[in-house]
Amino acid sequence: MINSAWHNLISLAPYALSHEEKAAIFAKYGNELVKHHYEHCQPYQNILDFFHLTEQTFEQAPPLHTSMFKLHELRSIQQNDVFKVTTSSGTTGQQVSKIYLDKTNIARQQKILSSIVKEWLGNKRLPMLIIDHPNVIKDRFSYSARGVGIQGLSLFGHHHTYALNEDMSINWPCVEGFIEQYKDEKIFIFGFTFMVWQYLLQLLDKNQKRFELSNALLLHSGGWKKLIDQAVSNEQFKTTAQQYLGAVNVHNFYGMVEQTGTIHVECEQGHLHCPTWSDVHVVSPDNLIPLPIKKSGIIELHSLLPTSYPGHKILTEDTGFLVGIDDCPCGRKGKYFQVTGRVKRAEIRGCSDTQS
Numbered sequence: 001m002i003n004s005a006w007h008n009l010i011s012l013a014p015y016a017l018s019h020e021e022k023a024a025i026f027a028k029y030g031n032e033l034v035k036h037h038y039e040h041c042q043p044y045q046n047i048l049d050f051f052h053l054t055e056q057t058f059e060q061a062p063p064l065h066t067s068m069f070k071l072h073e074l075r076s077i078q079q080n081d082v083f084k085v086t087t088s089s090g091t092t093g094q095q096v097s098k099i100y101l102d103k104t105n106i107a108r109q110q111k112i113l114s115s116i117v118k119e120w121l122g123n124k125r126l127p128m129l130i131i132d133h134p135n136v137i138k139d140r141f142s143y144s145a146r147g148v149g150i151q152g153l154s155l156f157g158h159h160h161t162y163a164l165n166e167d168m169s170i171n172w173p174c175v176e177g178f179i180e181q182y183k184d185e186k187i188f189i190f191g192f193t194f195m196v197w198q199y200l201l202q203l204l205d206k207n208q209k210r211f212e213l214s215n216a217l218l219l220h221s222g223g224w225k226k227l228i229d230q231a232v233s234n235e236q237f238k239t240t241a242q243q244y245l246g247a248v249n250v251h252n253f254y255g256m257v258e259q260t261g262t263i264h265v266e267c268e269q270g271h272l273h274c275p276t277w278s279d280v281h282v283v284s285p286d287n288l289i290p291l292p293i294k295k296s297g298i299i300e301l302h303s304l305l306p307t308s309y310p311g312h313k314i315l316t317e318d319t320g321f322l323v324g325i326d327d328c329p330c331g332r333k334g335k336y337f338q339v340t341g342r343v344k345r346a347e348i349r350g351c352s353d354t355q356s
């Protein structure tokens with residue numbers, strides 16, 4: 001039932017709907033989604049019952065904190081239908097979030113990710129340089145956040161080349177061979193923010209090497225914590241990438257393993273954009289009530305994608321603020337926002353700040 005509703009949603013454009021048009025979609029499909037999880041996930045039903053909601057609507061349903069996915073097995077499908085479990089990659093000894101996916105949900109995540117990424121990369125697959133080592137995706141049943149990112153984005157590339165060896169050293173012959181072959185074409189570079197900084201840009205600097213790419217797009221994501229510790233800003237990251245790689249457009253994106261598929265890509269103005277299928281609220285740390293534009297608080301992420309697990313409303317451990325709605329100078333509709341850091345005293349989740 002809930003899956004059939006998706007036929008209407010899947011072909012929408014990522015950044016074309018106004019706030020009002022999107023609100024109507026979230027009211028209609030979001031409400032169905034809440035009912036679906038209420039009926040198919042006993043722990044979720046218990047949570048909603050606990051709050052004695054007058055209606056089981058998307059608006060009234062409380063967000064689940066990311067830690068709930070570490071502590072409980074939250075799935076709205078039978079065990080037999082679990083096709084893949086994705087995890088956040090915590091440091092050793094920490095509990096990780098477990099996200100249970102069936103084939104339908106995986107296909108939908110991939111389709112939506114594809115619609116979003118094509119807006120930035122174009123329709124053609126590009127030669128792809130991955131700033132990681134190949135063994136990060138060796139286990140095909142269980143992926144860490146890094147594996148999920150690489151696996152999802154690999155579909156937009158060809159001649160996938162892993163830039164690193166397993167000990168995080170640069171595989172120079174591989175990287176130099178790739179660049180020699182494709183330096184005159186548009187290429188796609190992907191990596192986690194810290195990995196790109198530490199194991200590519202810093203090493204190019206140390207070895208006094210520079211590449212002269214003619215047309216590249218670098219998409220990167222992951223925690224900024226380690227870079228903030230090293231006092232590296234987003235702006236400095238971009239400038240350094242251009243200094244050492246050549247003509248490269250750099251776009252950060254924000255997403256979580258709990259809502260794989262709906263990523264929030266940074267536009268030319270430096271704003272993270274909500275695609276059609278997701279919404280962001282910035283809520284007060286005191287009472288979780290949504291805050292107005294420009295007010296800092298905790299980021300709550302909504303997504304219409306999750307049907308096999310109740311990940312449609314997530315309270316993150318990130319802080320940020322909404323910059324505006326529907327009026328970014330880049331021309332894309334929807335909410336746009338910035339992430340400023342982590343909730344203080346939150347459990348350090350690790351995520352892709354951690355090598356694994």
Ligand SMILES: [Zn+2]
Pocket residue numbers: 267268269271273328329330331332336
């Ligand atoms: Zn924009």
